[in-house]
Amino acid sequence: MNLESKIPEGPLAEKWTNHKFNVKLVNPANKRKYDVIVVGTGLAGASASASLAELGYNVKAFCFQDSPRRAHSIAAQGGINAAKNYQNDGDSVYRLFYDTIKGGDYRSREANVYRLAEVSVNIIDQCVAQGVPFAREYGGLLANRSFGGAQVSRTFYARGQTGQQLLLGAYSALSRQVANGKVELFPRTEMLDLVMVDGKARGIVTRNLVTGKIESHSAHAVVLASGGYGNVFYLSTNAMGSNVTAAWRAHKKGALMANPCYTQIHPTCIPVSGDHQSKLTLMSESLRNDGRVWVPKTKELAEKIRNKEIHPNDLSEDERDYYLETKYPAFGNLVPRDVASRNAKYVCDEGRGVNSSGKAVYLDFRDAINRDGEDTIAGKYGNLFDMYRQITGSNPYKEPMMIYPAVHYTMGGLWVDYNLKTNVDGLYATGESNFSDHGANRLGASALMQGLADGYFVLPYTIGNYLAGEKYEKIGTDHEAFKEAEKSVKENIDKLLSIKGTKSVDQYHKELGKVMWDYCGMSRTAEGLKKAKDLVRELRADFWKNVKVLGTNEEFNSSLEKASRVADFLEQGELMIDDALHREESCGGHFREEHQTPEGEAKRNDEDFAYVAAWEYTGPEQPEKLHKEQLIFENVKLTQRSYK
């Protein structure tokens, strides 16, 4: 298989403009003859559905929640980047491009990233026009902040609810097209298979989550905007329903899965409090602007704290280890996410962690409050402090917050070319569900940007180019390809229901999550990964013998929903492990202990691994086949990241 990235010719800054000029157009009168399926109504899916419908295509939009407005994008807090340079602090499209490439540890495509930076400016215009109430300065102009260690202020935000406001904007545009009759909505409907006719994606099979009805939908193209798969770890900051199913089923129909091992672990989450925990809550990264990260200097002190014999406030200055400030004097508490996360793990592994579990470090606002006063700190972080207090019952104004890293975002996903098309004709992947723009590590506030860039400004052009070459004829859902796909979906469901074992789906999910976290999480070793692979295979075999799924298909059945998702996670998990094992280097979110510099920093191997690893499904229980897309850097020089 030849992986063609389809990057347009010409200088970097002109590629997208040229490409837009060169794409084939569909005559306005003919657009209504094409149907497009969009799976997902998050930022990526809602924006794509709205824009495609505005152009005149007939769109069917699907989500598993009860309303499109509830997609996981709603939970994003911090903000969205755009190279507007409103602050006149030296930002530019090129700088955003450069920061994203560098932040991604040189594992993403230059042309894609440049386009992302280029259209970022239009996103903000679009959102403001929709009535998104971004934060503003007293003069009435838009406010910005610097985010995630960026040297410029390019992040637009709406208090701590940026994702919510952007999604509601996209949802409103989508709703308008529903009213116009151009979008048909399918909430509480889950895609369970991709349907291929003559080698092209021509539809999907879905299950109505309330009635259990299995249905087919036919179209001329299918867009997956189904989000990330961080829930393979069970505990993550993702919403409970986030899953890999849509992408994974497409993978099994031939779409390549790229860089699945690249996972972003966010350093500032509320630590796990017990076995019952169902998800982890992210605390905005902005807290690191004023909070100081520390652990007790010695194991003995940490133990006393864990046993509640002493209180952290009682520790003197020289009993505290502000390890980030000591180790990285230039960046201090603001080192990138992966560095901050890994170092928290190290100090906890040394036995210096706090909280009863020993898996937490302090984020202390004492000095900031002494310096700026409680009111100022409350003004900046009040809602976060309240949330922390609500969840933990502890008061961060009076005692240090406790934080621990948690799985947050998956940079891997379906392989797509410059047009956001997978290797399967007619199948597109956007937003977090594709692998494209963030390389091995995503910068803060760039996922929202990517989702909306893909949906509002990229896909409407590139999908038009594809459809212009397609015939108008629709394929009926009585076509045998649909019947076959429906049959296999039903068989899979029947199988899950017939096992009638003894262990609940959640138990399997928790066990899988633990294996993934222990061996394929913040730091990885060949030995650990090999062990994990065996464990996941065993767990999967056991799942198909012993899982307990009650009830029937013909009803609202939450265990069945979860079982079908966990079955896919059990396969996806193994591929993540294979990918992590094969990548003999450390880069971004992928840290292999065997590959570090003498100072303990990630050591890339550009010679051998400057490529996208795209995996091909070859059959049940068969090893997947690796394809490589070599990354070519013509505009940036590869350097080792250093935050010392």
Add this chain to the structure above:
Amino acid sequence: MKFNLKIWRQKNNQDKGAFKTYELDGVSSDMSFLEMIDVLNEQLIDKDEDPVHFDHDCREGICGMCSMYINGEPHGPLRGVTTCQLHMRSFQDGETITIEPWRASAFPVVKDLAVDRSAFDRVIQAGGYVSVNTGGTPDANEIPIPKSVADEAFDSATCIGCGACVAACKNASAMLFVSAKISQLSMLPQGKVEGAERAQKMVAQMDEEGFGACTNTGACSAECPKGIDLSNIARMNREYLGAKIGSQD
């Protein structure tokens, strides 16, 4: 901690439904309310009983999906939080907790505690947007918006569409939800243009969905997890009346 849980069980929309009581032991005060139900569900599954169905997703108070009526109050006893953010430390050990779905004819029960809130989506489809196509928009800083206005619009925009306002209202009125969206958009210059028409269309759809009338008791705002203010309703009435007058000629 130990609890007596009186939970509404209803197999589907056709089923009549009834309360069923469960005893649950070993609950930690750090658990969220939904995690407590997770524990109950694991025990039910173990006994081959159908787990309690409920809507939830983000579990951090922002998606608006969770919707439980707990001890006679939407989202339970605590102000300003959703069910997923409510923790068991807010309850007394040994307490009996009554859990029901939202009750409103515009929100039919789907199963157990899950209801159908698609009426809200249809109200938004009726006009809860600015009519702007993708692309071709002016530069974002072209129209300055005073910070106070932007902040106030944000306060209205923060509604999560959970429906607690409807559940709290004895008339099952959706005024708070609808007025929050109308207010947000009519305060901003981008949305003002269509303000009057929007108000008319959204109110008409709200009526068509079978939500009740507003009798100004304020229960909605008191129970709203996002603190959406009653002033939104006044603002909506102004928009709506303005529209009525405007439409007479």
